[in-house]
Amino acid sequence: MTVGPDPQSAEHEVAVAILVRDGRTFLAHRHPRREWYPDCWDLVGGHLEPGEEPLTALRRECREEIGIEVQEARALQLRSFDPSIRLHAFLVTAWDGEPVNLAPHEHDDLGWFGAADLPGLTLADPAVLPLLLGLLGGASAGSDVVE
Numbered sequence: 001m002t003v004g005p006d007p008q009s010a011e012h013e014v015a016v017a018i019l020v021r022d023g024r025t026f027l028a029h030r031h032p033r034r035e036w037y038p039d040c041w042d043l044v045g046g047h048l049e050p051g052e053e054p055l056t057a058l059r060r061e062c063r064e065e066i067g068i069e070v071q072e073a074r075a076l077q078l079r080s081f082d083p084s085i086r087l088h089a090f091l092v093t094a095w096d097g098e099p100v101n102l103a104p105h106e107h108d109d110l111g112w113f114g115a116a117d118l119p120g121l122t123l124a125d126p127a128v129l130p131l132l133l134g135l136l137g138g139a140s141a142g143s144d145v146v147e
Contacts, residue, residue, distance in 0.1 A: 014088065016088070017045055027110070028066070029108055041121045042124035044062055045057075046064075057088070065102055066101065068099055070095050080125050085125075087125075115133050118136075
């Protein structure tokens with residue numbers, strides 16, 4: 001079973017949204033038939049298109065995958081456990097619309113999770129756990145906000 005991109009391949013740039021509301025964060029469950037990182041929970045987001053800025057990619061991915069319009073996003077420092085992925089993470093605290101699954105071929109479930117829920121989940125990138133816990137007040141973040 002393939003779990004992720006080949007570490008020997010070129011770097012993949014990915015923008016991800018950390019949606020936070022009422023002390024919970026939003027995650028999407030990757031479909032079990034996905035080629036990369038199947039059957040696990042992940043942040044909403046995706047690859048940057050050629051020449052696309054990270055924030056533009058984030059807004060596009062949120063619109064395409066969960067039907068929201070990002071209003072407020074703040075860049076965060078986050079390094080993936082996978083050296084072939086360069087993450088551009090954004091804390092999103094304001095958006096228009098309610099998240100719905102517009103990409104059922106990519107995600108088979110969506111959910112809101114509190115800090116106590118997160119350690120029990122299989123995450124696509126375990127490196128996000130300390131940051132999520134820190135943002136939700138469940139532990140030290142271990143990552144810094146980029147102003």
